[in-house]
Amino acid sequence: MKQLKQTFTEIFGAGNTETFFAPGRVNLIGEHTDYNGGHVFPCALNIGTYSVVHKRKDSKVRMYSINFPDIGVVEFDLNHIEYEEAHNWANYPKGVLSVLQQKGYDITQGFDAVFYGNIPNGAGLSSSASIELVTAVMVNDLFGFDIDPLTLVQAAQQAENTFVGVNCGIMDQFSIGFGKENHAILLNCKTLKYTYSPMELGALSLVIANTNKQRGLADSKYNERRGECEQALKDLQQIHKIDHLCDLSLEDFEKSKYLIENPIHRKRAQHVISENERTVMASELLKLGDIQAFGQLINESHQSLKENYEVTGVELDALVEAAWEEGAVGARMTGAGFGGCTVNLIETEKMDAFMAKVAKRYEQTTGLSPAFYPVAIGDGAKKLSE
Ligand code: GLA
Numbered sequence: 001m002k003q004l005k006q007t008f009t010e011i012f013g014a015g016n017t018e019t020f021f022a023p024g025r026v027n028l029i030g031e032h033t034d035y036n037g038g039h040v041f042p043c044a045l046n047i048g049t050y051s052v053v054h055k056r057k058d059s060k061v062r063m064y065s066i067n068f069p070d071i072g073v074v075e076f077d078l079n080h081i082e083y084e085e086a087h088n089w090a091n092y093p094k095g096v097l098s099v100l101q102q103k104g105y106d107i108t109q110g111f112d113a114v115f116y117g118n119i120p121n122g123a124g125l126s127s128s129a130s131i132e133l134v135t136a137v138m139v140n141d142l143f144g145f146d147i148d149p150l151t152l153v154q155a156a157q158q159a160e161n162t163f164v165g166v167n168c169g170i171m172d173q174f175s176i177g178f179g180k181e182n183h184a185i186l187l188n189c190k191t192l193k194y195t196y197s198p199m200e201l202g203a204l205s206l207v208i209a210n211t212n213k214q215r216g217l218a219d220s221k222y223n224e225r226r227g228e229c230e231q232a233l234k235d236l237q238q239i240h241k242i243d244h245l246c247d248l249s250l251e252d253f254e255k256s257k258y259l260i261e262n263p264i265h266r267k268r269a270q271h272v273i274s275e276n277e278r279t280v281m282a283s284e285l286l287k288l289g290d291i292q293a294f295g296q297l298i299n300e301s302h303q304s305l306k307e308n309y310e311v312t313g314v315e316l317d318a319l320v321e322a323a324w325e326e327g328a329v330g331a332r333m334t335g336a337g338f339g340g341c342t343v344n345l346i347e348t349e350k351m352d353a354f355m356a357k358v359a360k361r362y363e364q365t366t367g368l369s370p371a372f373y374p375v376a377i378g379d380g381a382k383k384l385s386e
Contacts, residue, residue, distance in 0.1 A: 001050070001384075004066070004116050008052045011064050011073065012112040015054045018141065022134035022381035023048035024119035025126045025175040026208055026343055027334050028184055029301050030279035032309055034169030036229055037190035037244025038276035041283050042171055043199065044179020046378035049117040049130040051138050056110040061097070063090050066116040078108055083163055089115075092128055093135040095163030099155045100136070105145055113138070120371070122214050124335025128164070129172035132156035133381040136177075141383050149380075150192065153177035167223050179380035186283040190244060197283055199377055204291055204329060205348040206375035209358065211315040212368050213339035222336050225268065225309065232269035235260040245269050246276040271308035275301060295330030295345045302332035311337030315366050322361035326354050343375070 001019065008017060023044040030040035056062075059078040065071065067089070074090040076082075081098040083091055093115075101107050115134070119127040136152040139145070147155075156173040160166050170189055178185055183196040199206075233245050238259055242248055248256075253273045260266040278297045285294040302320050306312040312320075316333040323331035323344045330345035346354050355372045362370050 004050055004052050004114060007064070007066055007116075008112075008114045011114065012054070012062065017052045017054045018138070019384045020051045020053070020134050020138040020141070020382070021048055021384050022130045022132075022137060022176050023179055023378050024130050025172055025179070026206075026341070026375060027171065027175075028206075028343060029275075029282045029298055029332070030171075031275060031301060031305055031332075031334070031337070032225060032229075032311070033246060033272055033276045033279060034171040034187075034189040035167075035226055036246045036272045036276070038188075038246030038272065039279040039283075040171045040175075040187050040189060041184055041197075041279050042175035042187075043184040043375075043377045044175055044380050045119070045125065046376040047118045047125075047373070048176075048378075049115060049119065049127070049134045050384075051113050051115050051134045053111050053113040053138055053142060055142060056112060058110055059108055060110040062110075062112045063093060064114050065089055066114065067121075078110055089131065091164055092131045092159065095159030096132050096135040096156055097139065098163055099159045100139060100147075103151075103155065105139075105143070105147070107139060107143065109143070111142060120210055122340070123210050124333075124337075124340025125208070126172040126176060126335070128160065128166075129156060129168075129176050132159055133173060133176045137381045137383065149177050152381075166219050167226055175380075177380050179378060181379050182377050184283070184286075184377070186280075190246070197286055199286075200289070201291060201345070202289070203348055204345050205351060207344050207346060207351065207355070208334070208373045208375055209319055209323070209342045209344060210371040210373070211319050211339055211341065211362075211366075212370060213313075213315040213366075221311070221338055225311065228262075228265050228268045229272060231262065232260050232265040235265070236269070245272045248273055250274055250277050267308040267310075271304045274304055274308075291345070292329060295328070298330030298332045298343070298345060299324065305333055305337060309337075313338055315339060315368065316342060318365040319358070319362050319370060322358045322365070323354075325361065326357045328354070
């Protein structure tokens with residue numbers, strides 16, 4: 001925090017500033033279900049993105065990120081917010097400003113801001129949704145708009161969809177906006193109804209493992225999967241009155257999957273619908289304290305993402321399989337896939353040995369070194385007291 005303010009003063013000069021924070025997120029189970037009207041079960045992390053800001057008198061915005069010194073200070077005018085390749089990371093906050101303006105919020109007075117994030121980029125822990133939400137919360141406070149959290153979350157998602165051009169669902173922005181310390185969130189992405197579940201894991205802990213493989217082609221493959229789900233839905237709508245794949249129970253799907261002509265589309269739907277049931281069941285098992293059964297569903301989720309949704313790849317599979325072999329109660333990829341991180345449920349006592357052995361196996365298979373981060377579940381996006 002001190003360094004953040006120091007950097008602010010060096011670049012923009014001294015003045016009264018406000019500080020904001022938005023976390024990253026990890027999804028425990030419920031992958032690729034959000035844009036299919038299903039459930040997800042994520043939690044907010046205690047790592048994330050910080051911003052320090054003060055208002056200007058004109059309509060200019062200047063932004064700097066400590067993580068991207070080469071990009072330098074990004075400058076633009078609030079009367080002309082446009083996506084610019086050269087603005088790189090700053091397109092995320094720009095997108096949020098632009099969407100809020102479109103919604104009718106009077107953002108005409110500029111500001112100077114410095115950002116710093118400690119979420120590994122491109123690791124599937126939602127560094128982009130984190131910077132979107134820190135911007136949304138910051139602007140809301142700075143201009144006294146009093147916008148409700150759900151509207152901020154939806155504006156951030158819209159920024160990603162329409163300004164940045166990634167057709168993501170609502171999970172990342174929602175979990176970052178609504179996170180609660182030591183709780184996971186069971187969210188129904190169709191109704192946006194949600195409940196908090198205390199994360200009581202007894203003698204077990206959660207640890208995130210990073211494949212350190214960047215998610216190449218992730219965006220185009222992501223949009224491709226969405227398209228395949230839409231095709232599967234169309235086929236099922238021949239006899240079912242449904243709006244989303246997750247409107248169908250697994251039982252009804254099994255009876256009518258013959259309607260889906262393309263075998264690839266059939267596999268995609270099989271994953272989505274089974275994953276939705278696993279997610280609801282997993283949250284119930286956790287509530288009952290049956291952590292072993294909870295872990296089993298986490299393992300089944302990975303298997304389905306590997307075989308039916310085909311979004312894992314060599315590195316994610318190697319890291320998850322190493323975890324299984326070294327006694328993880330549950331291990332799976334988390335986020336969109338195609339690289340990024342896994343989430344692991346392991347005995348706290350054996351954590352150190354587990355990490356060392358998994359790293360060794362993973363290195364042998366892939367030639368890459370993984371990184372491990374213990375999961376500490378924090379609060380959603382907020383203003384920090386000075
Ligand atoms: C990305 C998207 C989310 C969600 C996950 C997969 O993180 O941003 O909306 O679809 O992938 O579950």
